Amino acid sequence: EAQVTQNPRYLITVTGKKLTVTCSQNMNHEYMSWYRQDPGLGLRQIYYSMNVEVTDKGDVPEGYKVSRKEKRNFPLILESPSPNQTSLYFCASSFRRAGEKLFFGSGTQLSVL
Amino acid sequence: GQSLEQPSEVTAVEGAIVQINCTYQTSGFYGLSWYQQHDGGAPTFLSYNALDGLEETGRFSSFLSRSDSYGYLLLQELQMKDSASYFCAVFSGNTGKLIFGQGTTLQVKP
Secondary structure, three states: OOOEEEEEOOEEEOOOOOOEEEEEEOOOOOOEEEEEEEEOOOOOOOEEEOOOOOEOOOOOOOOEOOOOOOOOOOOOOEEEHHHHHEEEEEEEOOOOOOOOOOOOOEEEEEEEO | OEEEOOEEEEEEEEEOOOOOOOOOOOOEEEEEEEEEEEEOOOOOEEEEOOOOEEEEOOOOEEEEEEEOEEEEEEOOOOHHOOOOEEEEEEEOOOOOOOOEEOOEEEEEOO
């Protein structure tokens, strides 16, 4: 089944404890991206990747890192999480570009205490 | 900068037609997408317009006017399951940037 798999679904952590949210797609998509969703603010792009080893900042990259060593995986890394990073996170992928049909993962609800 | 505006809430009755508007300001505009999101769920793709005009997919249609920086999503024969949030998103040029609007919550009443 074609899908974007995100893990974990829920995560509670404490300030400053490094964490990684994994994202994997099995559709051979070139484009992958991360979003955070906060009430009243819609979806805001954190980072995106147009292909392997190519990543770039979205609108809210501060406090996040990403890597794209393989085509299928695009992990989101929070080196030192803070409470203002408490949010619902989505990973998404598409065949080539952001404007094409994006397939979203099921989301990760992160709480930073 | 880039910005999108869409209404925060829309209410309609089952069987009716509803239109959700989206106006945008962006440089290097390339296309406008629409996504649906049910409570607690992931966004799902509905449509994409790169050229002026109407795109129809079943009960849903999407329209774009590049000269007016405006688009809309039209939902016909509304069903209770259409109650959800709807987001427009603009895509600029050949970059990977995709900017979402704040979303419109559609409530369908019996």
